[in-house]
Amino acid sequence: MEIWRLPISASQRGKLISAGYTSLSSLSSISSSDLARELNVSESEAMNILKVASHSRGSETSNASCSIVEGAQSAWDMLHDEESLMHITTSSADLDNILGGGIHCKEVTEIGGVPGIGKTQLGIQIAVNVQIPNDFGGLGGKAIYIDTEGSFMVERAFQIAEACIEDMSEYNRFLRKDFQECKIKMQPQDILENIFYFRICSYTEQIALINYLDKFLSEHKDVKVIVVDSVTFHFRQDFDDMALRTRVLSGMALKLMNLAKRFSLAVVLLNQVTTKHTEASFQLALALGDSWSHTCTNRIVLYWNGNERYAYIDKSPSLRSASAAYSVTARGIRNSSSSCKRIKMM
């Protein structure tokens, strides 16, 4: 019964079925005035139903000139898209390596870890690095930072922005030795101006904001990354109904994925950690449950290994599981110092 799949109200559906229209083809030959009479509805309403039905039908008929299923893309075309995708560097070459160049655009990446491991630091670094201009291999875009916990510190963002600009001028000087006057015109204040900061105080505001981003992004088309720090906080407190929480979370994840694909931007979700009882022992696991762990495209876990901070690719459709060391310095996220020593020795 294809009528079930039509996006019309329940009462209209009920009327169609009781009048005997159970398939889309039965609606193809009737006029709107006849339908209005049969269903006992107004003519405009009947016209609406017929329009919706023909739209659904149109997407199912095969059309020789375009693809077999409307809206699909062949894998070969997608390969071209994937190769031309830009990445957002994390400022740590080792981390960028295991990520295949950096944080991918058009994908949702979840990053989780224990308190103090550097999630917010990585979030701020990404919000700054997305603004690296095209000449330096960056996206030259703006950032949206959604703060649910109040952990965003402007002074730290300023520090990281300053260090980023210094690195860019260093790179400039290294590369273009003959041009003395190639000073970067960017200032840390300019970088801070391109970070749109939202402070969320409840999960309702979180849902409302994700809904509103659709409109916001159509007005600000140069936003290339959305960082949510953290996606967990409000969902751990108020929910008694776990099933509702799962539904709300998956709805939110789908909308974010939609935004990522439509506007070609990267979505970075920072997550917290909880303990899970598995196989007679307690282990650490990312929060929000098993259903949530399916919803994100990529999943990176930040953890302590000895004295070093490591990042591990827990889940990714295109990257292999690997870990890399990184460190949090006064200038932001950088390669771990032990790896630098190795390079010096070589």
Add this chain to the structure above:
Amino acid sequence: MANKLISEIPLPKSIANVFSARNISTAKDALTLTEFELMELLDVGLTEVRSALSQISEIVAPPYQTALSLMEQRFQNEHLGGHFPTGLKGLDAALCGGIPFGVLTELVGPAGIGKTQFCLKLSLLASLPTNYGGLDGRVIYIDVESKFSSRRLLEIGLRSFPEIFQMKEMAQEMAGRILVLRPTSLAEFTQSLEQIKVSLLQKQVKMLVIDSMAALVSGEPEQGARRQQTLSWHISFIKSLAEFSRIPVVVTNQVRSRNHDDASRYSFQVQSRDGAIGTTMQYDSHLVAALGIQWAHAVTTRLVLEAKSGERFIKVAKSPISPPLAFPFHITSSGISLLSDDGKEVMGPEINAIHCQGHNEIINFGMEGLH
């Protein structure tokens, strides 16, 4: 914002009527349901549901600010750009000015290490006028274990700021700004929190100290997961209090012994256990912070006070701005003070470890001045 009534949102009349007929009165009710659930419930088409949801979302979503305007606003309106100097120079330098406004700062350490002493000093500092480095306002001190000693507070005041505290009226004025609450149960604490919210709205209170959070929760009969849930509401509420009133909130936490339930590894780490376990064991002290990992995520700055080989250290274990530094400190009649303003950088997860070695000698030494 979440509890905004649908009736106040400018929606087309027809759909507004349907919402109220189905008892969906607040934005929260509407946004928690998925699009299809709403279609079923309200008996309207997808396009109408979508447009109603987008209008509601636009109203409920918070406005944005660029990070630059946030910084400018903070530096213009707030004391030192939103930081409260503690008087410990090395610590203030590391924390970029002092204890940050609007977020939770936690002090955790074993018993008798100096957490309450630190809180007393901070309360005193906050009540002082701004030219002495204070916030010139009231302080609410929630004293769960009856450790607040006003005699000790005045002694600290007299030794650190003799010019103010030698005058009886000034001492009375300053001490009069510190309001001490002694809730005997979690329920009473919850009630006081609601009252505190009202007085915060009147902008007279400049700092909130809770000493100690762990004692409140440990007195409750529920165990394990239920206890976490009770705490969740309080964490959320205190954070929102701090946030909208933009005041520093200092909370103390206790320690407990590590038990076998404490997880420290992920599932992908378990395989390589044999190699790594040797090195990590030496860093695992037998003490961990009470209140669990959810609390550890909720605090923005964590200061660990510990005793190691007879010396006391205050370590910045978690901070968005400071590197992991440890400062040696001691407690004198004028309160807590650093022995050195140059912090020693601590590598790795050692910064989170809480040691309690050689502690007993310190407790017995110099006990006279501490009552």
